[in-house]
Amino acid sequence: MDIASIIGLFGCFFIIIFGIVTGNLGFAALPNFWDLPSIIITIGGTFVCVMASVSMKDFIAGLSSIRLVFKSPTGDEAGTIRTIIDLSNVARKEGLLSLEEAANNLEDEFLKKGILLIVDGTDPELVRAILETELSCIEARHKKTISFWETVGAMGPAWGMIGTLIGLINMLKVLADSASIGPNMATALVTTFYGSVLANWISAPVASKLKVNNSIEIMLKEVIIEGLLSIQAGENPRVIEEKLKSFLSPKQRIEFSAASGEETLATSGGGEN
Amino acid sequence: MDIASIIGLFGCFFIIIFGIVTGNLGFAALPNFWDLPSIIITIGGTFVCVMASVSMKDFIAGLSSIRLVFKSPTGDEAGTIRTIIDLSNVARKEGLLSLEEAANNLEDEFLKKGILLIVDGTDPELVRAILETELSCIEARHKKTISFWETVGAMGPAWGMIGTLIGLINMLKVLADSASIGPNMATALVTTFYGSVLANWISAPVASKLKVNNSIEIMLKEVIIEGLLSIQAGENPRVIEEKLKSFLSPKQRIEFSAASGEETLATSGGGEN
Amino acid sequence: MDIASIIGLFGCFFIIIFGIVTGNLGFAALPNFWDLPSIIITIGGTFVCVMASVSMKDFIAGLSSIRLVFKSPTGDEAGTIRTIIDLSNVARKEGLLSLEEAANNLEDEFLKKGILLIVDGTDPELVRAILETELSCIEARHKKTISFWETVGAMGPAWGMIGTLIGLINMLKVLADSASIGPNMATALVTTFYGSVLANWISAPVASKLKVNNSIEIMLKEVIIEGLLSIQAGENPRVIEEKLKSFLSPKQRIEFSAASGEETLATSGGGEN
Amino acid sequence: MDIASIIGLFGCFFIIIFGIVTGNLGFAALPNFWDLPSIIITIGGTFVCVMASVSMKDFIAGLSSIRLVFKSPTGDEAGTIRTIIDLSNVARKEGLLSLEEAANNLEDEFLKKGILLIVDGTDPELVRAILETELSCIEARHKKTISFWETVGAMGPAWGMIGTLIGLINMLKVLADSASIGPNMATALVTTFYGSVLANWISAPVASKLKVNNSIEIMLKEVIIEGLLSIQAGENPRVIEEKLKSFLSPKQRIEFSAASGEETLATSGGGEN
């Protein structure tokens, strides 16, 4: 569970409620902000319009991607680098073929696939081509989901404004009773309010979070590709470590060195590392 | 027929009608939203202005592209990959020349053209150059149509605002009778309403859907180019399969493996595959 | 003459007039939309400000580029491809030097220059470098003109708003007579109206049309560069035809095949082609 | 002196004054548009905020760059090309070392530096690397100045709006005397007016003009780099001329040919050229 997303999404909800009830009307104001037809125009219009913008399959995938926001990204760069260094030690000592066994214990499907390609003796150029094509297809799928939420964020205020225009035109046509102007205009503005809230409470954070998660995953996979090609080229594990550590921030690098100092002593005898 | 587009485009229409009739006036409000001069200013102004922005040929092509929105994209990646693997098996067993006969049964013109280039013994570099030029010209033609609808989406609200400014200036010049302000302002706002609806109900979904369809088609053609060059290079069908499967999502890949497992047994004897 | 531009630019004018006279005031409303000081502020401010943004030479070139909008682009891709294939047949049969004579009959200066470079025995790399530099300089000059009209389109509404702010401040300072508010506000809004019309009736279509014409010309010149280098490399006319046909749309390709079928029979004996 | 910038910047000033005095109040309206606190909020807020956005050194450089707008760009492409061709003739006849003397008479520091690198016998790859690094650093410095004015253009309207919000909130809090609403709102709008004028009268043209001057200078330096490398490679002066003429527009090319026809006769004997 990603605590920032949970605090963020629920916090915004309470801040909106707080904003409503601290006005002159107090809690009595809450019903003014609940109007079913306005919800249908704004939220309904937005999602039906997004449905027309993508295929049905992508629409369902886009909607269901909201749960990814609450999952912490599993990108453990330091762990991945350590795994690759261990694999390079195995490959150096026992040959590339011995990696097949090691690959069976790996959880990361992408890394596993790469190892199996190497074990099969695939040409390095082809290994890179296959893994990079896969990487760019993964990114293309992620971008589709991100763009779903960006479309929601653009459509929300637009349909909020359409709702407000409908309300205003209805109100202005019968401007007989000046006492009804205020409440009618309030109702007209409710769709604009819904549109803003949909765009800024839901779409913007979801799209932004999915982008962050995407960039973490892509970077991790780039680390894996670099590492796999180094293993295949038979590079020295220490050089591979140096190479992959460039992907870490200074802080991660210190943690990495501290952790791997002990571990590598245990797993590879240490002297060579 | 693409069900999402149909639900989307008709759904938005009903949501707009629903928004209008759930106001205080009920169904009596509908005529307020129908004003022929306003339609001519907004919709007419938009399309006449778009006509000035492109050539007549592109204008007609742009308008008629709206029907593409209702056609499901025919991009069957798994099927295409299977076809290419079958072709590579044929080429391996019976030589590149035997592909000519196989090409006659293909429906995809792009794939067919590529096969014929290979059969003609065209230089691989040239095959790639020809197919990639064709690909980028296809994309350029698609982008022209997408940009047509984006221009409509930008022009709609602009002409809606021009209409509203005309209405406001007319109204403000003779501000004698304060009772007429409301209805006149309502009429002035109708063009803004039309502009918003044109942009968000029609242009945005159409442009977005055409972009989605374009990216599916382009990706499929990239799969074909990669596959054709691999066939020409005489690569192993299994390697080709591995390479092309990188274009599939994990879900598609499982479906593909399930389906091709049986099929390849039937078509190529299986052992080699 | 480009019929779409003519219909578009004049059509928009009539739609604006139609929008004005279908209001309550009828044709009596027209004078409300003519205000010389407002024209000076909006149109004058826009163009004087654009003048400060570019050099005097580019300002005059930008202004005079409006006539290009009414000229149909002369990009005849099929004809150019046919010319190049004819030239390649000449070069094959009679040698590269014989192209000099053929070049004298060509109207396209760019193609002519390329032929002369080839006849001079210029190194292929240098031919490509010279032609591509020329291409990118042509595009840079076109982009300057396009950007002129985009600046006009951005400045128009800005100066319209400055005019409206001036009008509003003047009006609000002496809010004595409430009867004069309406007409004064109408006058203030006229500059906003002029700015919108300038941006959406003139600038946007002109900039867009110049972009379309630019991309047609650039693509044609790319066809020429590819073709010339193929001729210089002594490639087979049939291969050149195949290569250049990739630039055509399916429809153009059918027309091209139909037309060139007959023509090539006549010009080159046909058998070889 | 660049006449377009002078006409543009002063012309806009007079158009704004004209817009103010052609209102109902005539010249009596001018004091309404002068409000020192509003100037401090808008102009002061903008520039202090820009100061926080850059370093003090860049702030001063940005401010002082406004004088560059009035200087005509010194990019004389034809002259530069002629100089390079003369240098290539010298190099051909008297050897690369003889260029040292010629370099002393050159005004352009960039060209001079390049010549000295060549005379020193620097490796061509290194000459290109050094000159291109310098070119991209020059462009980076220009972009910093351009971005200074773009920031001013974005901050101006923002601080104008902050000033207007302050004025509106102050006014609305004591809505006792309805007669004071108008003048107070006028004062509130004055900051919006200042912000718009700052953005559209000053920032936009200055940023745009600096961009134009930058692109002229960069293009000239690209011509020099191409020319220097050709001289170093010992290419034929005629080929160099052909190469560099691709950077010229058709009109410049005709002028160039006319001028250099005579000149080259005088300087290099003509036969060879």
Add this chain to the structure above:
Amino acid sequence: MDIASIIGLFGCFFIIIFGIVTGNLGFAALPNFWDLPSIIITIGGTFVCVMASVSMKDFIAGLSSIRLVFKSPTGDEAGTIRTIIDLSNVARKEGLLSLEEAANNLEDEFLKKGILLIVDGTDPELVRAILETELSCIEARHKKTISFWETVGAMGPAWGMIGTLIGLINMLKVLADSASIGPNMATALVTTFYGSVLANWISAPVASKLKVNNSIEIMLKEVIIEGLLSIQAGENPRVIEEKLKSFLSPKQRIEFSAASGEETLATSGGGEN
């Protein structure tokens, strides 16, 4: 301490206060601009929403990056170039291995790491790959922080508008007492005011300043990479100096020559330099 940031951020604060107190109400107006619920809606909503957009770790890193704005960037290009030239002299005279000792005295971690890679005899291609990966990861981390403040700048006005919409809807629903309209609308506008101030006083300058600092650091590191690779390739210190001086502005170059003239005399004997 960066004086421009301090003047800028505090200056803007005083300008806002000045704008408030120069209105009709004088210092009595200040309390009108302090409204705790509005602060919670705008500032709270913004930051809670940004928290939902990034991970908790990046949120804390983003917030704490504000202190970097007050630190002058430590990018001393001339000093770095001098250090590299000194190192190249050491390497030339005493061999690459002697650099290890020199590296211990260096403060710049990036330069130190590069030197150690060279001393280890790492392949030049690998040195470049490692340092460039590190550079792009540093830039990616900087961009994350910059994007944090850009998100704050986008969210501020959005939540200000949500607050204003809440206030307006609350106010319009009970439009009984027309005397309360003004003060209520003033309160509603206060959140818009907060949003604008947050975006333009804080976010925009902070994001912009971080961008400036990032580009200085990146450029410095590019100088280091170029210099290290030249040292490894055993290039002449004078050539290295020429190469690296291309990164300097004309002004920096004069200062550099003046300073290094004396210094190099002292450190390297001068003759060779």
